[in-house]
Amino acid sequence: MRRRFRVLAIDDQPDVLRMLEVILGSEGFEVVTAQDALSGLRMAYQMHPDVVLLDVVMPDVDGFEVCRRLREMTDVPIIFVTARGTIEDVVRGFSLGADDYVVKPFDRSELVSRLFACLRRASEREDRQQEVLFPAASVMLDCGRHELVIGHRTVYLTPKEFEVLRLLIQHAGRVLSPDAILTRVWGPERIGEPDLVKQYIYRLRRKIEPDPKSPRYIRTVRGSGYYFEAEDLL
Structure with a gap:
């Protein structure tokens, strides 16, 4: 039986979060959600997700700052899922430690494929770096x-x-x-x-x-x- 991975989705749009719950839930993921950056950070610290999906534009703290704070304490795979798709935004996301960057609107199969690829790379990296x-x-x-x-x-x-x-x-x-x-x-x-x-x-x-x-x-x-x-x- 395949392990059920936990995804933390941080986005201030409820309809996007519901869509992610449906898409990823149908693929066997456990999906937990947060509608603001600070709640998302708190959940990341407490729940130790296997991957974080992160929007850039949020009302309290933007996604770039969330990514920076997460990288201070964890190597969890981070995928930006956002409407901010300029080359400057993408470069900034990767420079802050993101593992991938998906621009809205996204294709369902592409998002799922990228998510599995991130998890696979993370697993391979951990296997190589033990002891x-x-x-x-x-x-x-x-x-x-x-x-x-x-x-x-x-x-x-x-x-x-x-x-x-x-x-x-x-x-x-x-x-x-x-x-x-x-x-x-x-x-x-x-x-x-x-x-x-x-x-x-x-x-x-x-x-x-x-x-x-x-x-x-x-x-x-x-x-x-x-x-x-x-x-x-x-």
Whole structure:
């Protein structure tokens, strides 16, 4: 029996949501809906859907901002389903981390095909990324679950926290500037925002350091950047 995937559809138009419920329900999906961005974000955090369908134009927060916030905490496949179909909108959607972009009005079979393709790619990616080990013998990063294991302790990380930490561990002992971290994790368009990196370093230290005020693993070199100290772990 095929697993029943859960789809979260976020759109401020009730008729669109009803149509998606009918189309996807007939294909075996469980469909949950939200008519505004903030409700959609709350449901995404609580319900852990397998895929999110997202409109751009909404009254409170637009879909681009929703996509950005989702990408801060999850790798769930995101498909924009929207009437906003200019090349600028499509490029912006993909640059924020969307997996696909479907313009309304859409063909039913095309939407379903794209949805299954997103789920298939996500499954293949997760299979490839399970259990990634790094040279520090007692440190393991599980890319599928976004977990860090230090010795016998397991720490859950958001996707961006995970990417920052993985980058630091991959370059253990080497100082990385805030701009280098921004470029690798968020993209070159975020260069010049050192406070964003500082915020994530703070969050990582609170999660993994025995004493965040006196960091053992993630060290700061004032005026230069940050590095991961692996000596104590070897």
